Amino acid sequence: MKKLLFFSIILMYFFTSVSAQEVDNWAYDGVFPPDSSIAEFGTNGIVVTEDGKVWILKYSTLRDSLLINGTPTAVGGIRVYNPDGTKDTTILIVRYGFEADTLGGFKNPSTGIWSPDFQTGLTLAADGNVIVASRYGGTRKIDYKTYEGLLKAKPGYPNGQSKVAVDNAGNVYVYPIYPGFPIYKYNSDLEESSKSIAVAETPGFCWGGTVTPDGNTLVHTSYTNYQLTTYTRPNIFSQYTQVDSLLEGIAAESSTWDPKHGHLWVSAGPADGAPEGYTPHAFYGIDWETKTVVDSVIFQGYTPFDPFKHRALAFSPSGDTLYVTQYDGTGNNIQRFVRIGDPVSVEDDEEIVSAVNFQLAQNYPNPFNPETTISFSLPTQAQVTIKVYNAMGQEIRTLTDRNYSNGFHKVRFNAANLASGLYLYQMEAVGVDGKLFKEMKKMMFLK
The missing domain is CATH 2.120.10.30 (TolB, C-terminal domain)
Incomplete structure (x- = not known):
């Protein structure tokens, strides 16, 4: 039921669906x-x-x-x-x-x-x-x-x-x-x-x-x-x-x-x-x-x-x-x-600067080939998970799943081993006060 609901949300989120499939490693x-x-x-x-x-x-x-x-x-x-x-x-x-x-x-x-x-x-x-x-x-x-x-x-x-x-x-x-x-x-x-x-x-x-x-x-x-x-x-x-x-x-x-x-x-x-x-x-x-x-x-x-x-x-x-x-x-x-290829690579950079709100930024550049940067901000220390999905709602990779300090952070996502197409990335963060933040954005990979 949860998978069906997730898929329905994706269909509502996009007016068109682009077929995308992960290339086996x-x-x-x-x-x-x-x-x-x-x-x-x-x-x-x-x-x-x-x-x-x-x-x-x-x-x-x-x-x-x-x-x-x-x-x-x-x-x-x-x-x-x-x-x-x-x-x-x-x-x-x-x-x-x-x-x-x-x-x-x-x-x-x-x-x-x-x-x-x-x-x-x-x-x-x-x-x-x-x-x-x-x-x-x-x-x-x-x-x-x-x-x-x-x-x-x-x-x-x-x-x-x-x-x-x-x-x-x-x-x-x-x-x-x-x-x-x-x-x-x-x-x-x-x-x-x-x-x-x-x-x-x-x-x-x-x-x-x-x-x-x-x-x-x-x-x-x-x-x-x-x-x-x-x-x-x-x-x-x-x-x-x-x-x-x-x-x-x-x-x-x-x-x-x-x-x-x-x-x-x-x-x-x-x-x-x-x-x-x-x-x-x-x-x-x-x-x-x-x-x-x-x-x-x-x-x-x-x-x-x-x-x-x-x-x-x-x-x-x-x-x-x-x-x-x-x-x-x-x-x-x-x-x-x-x-036949390496796993999707992710690099993490941190900037210890004060942030006011939870925020997930649009990846840059977008469209990208093959690397893009995803930035996010945290007003407090939080456990952060960022995942990438294809246009059919299938999970492709977990980019990060760990504790971050407050401030601005970014991960670099290299999709060299994925097929061109539309992808989603979702951030879920739980602050030390228990507050939950969740946001999803779309990005386009063009070879």
Whole structure:
């Protein structure tokens, strides 16, 4: 009803309607690898190394086998592909000098019996090498050029660990699968003596999290808690005492950083995973400064109610290629998208000058190509949201959504990746006294 009312208001506001549609930032580039005879299903981890090779990690032990004590035994493994999709190698055993470590199994410390293991995630280390997490076998670091083992940390959870996160200093943050367990922090050498508790207890089941490059915010993606939980500290000498939530309603199972724009990307679950307010089987790019969604792709070829989970995604080193995965199914469930444009960019300038009234100015220049400035004034401190809509009332972008001081402000809106046509921009401001101001204006983008 609200959408219908909003659309009716727009029709009343304009005498004519101009068709306008947002140009996608990404183009679907098919499945990966492109060889249809290769079925990469059950993917629980994916990374792209500096040389462009794509590492794919299987969770289960159904694909390969090794002779363990003379018996053919199913194990898990890593498959490495060249950028063109041709296979480079399969890693089943990681060698540390003279020691050989089976990736898909471990010796149970309580029974002394060799048991199959499950692989839970891949992460790029700060030095460009690859960190693989196993549910019970711990954390291993592998040289991305030679495929030799470099480092290994012991398992830290009775019910298994998830994918790890790495900050720019090389510190490694190990996430638990099950709720109620801590997030551990290691130094870049995975030394047991460096192990400490970063967060004492986590909510919900988790297949991995992320950390901001400076190491000051940990992001816990729980698909049963239906939100991202963030733990923040003011600096590297402090504890993670500030706890917040982000994207309430989303059932995220994977996350990573876009190296080109610094956006955090997360997956949304299937329709039965209750991704409230989010499109099933979509992957969202979040502007970390504004905490708003600015980009997205949708996994192709499935209905919203297909119960498939998305446990891994990865960017190429340039950030211009995105690989997204789904865990379930029997076919090739890795898809590749290539960037065909950048998200609409917004720059914010502030002028601390006294203002008398709430006011939204006409954008200038108008018409514009491709950039224009939207100015507004605030008589008091206020929470301000400015959104852009197309002529059909569909929301295109949130330009700003934050607290501003009183005075005159402006945002610069670059629409280079949008189609020409008529657009609306609406400002909504709530002052510290609770007073609400709302105004909408039109603008014309002509290429």
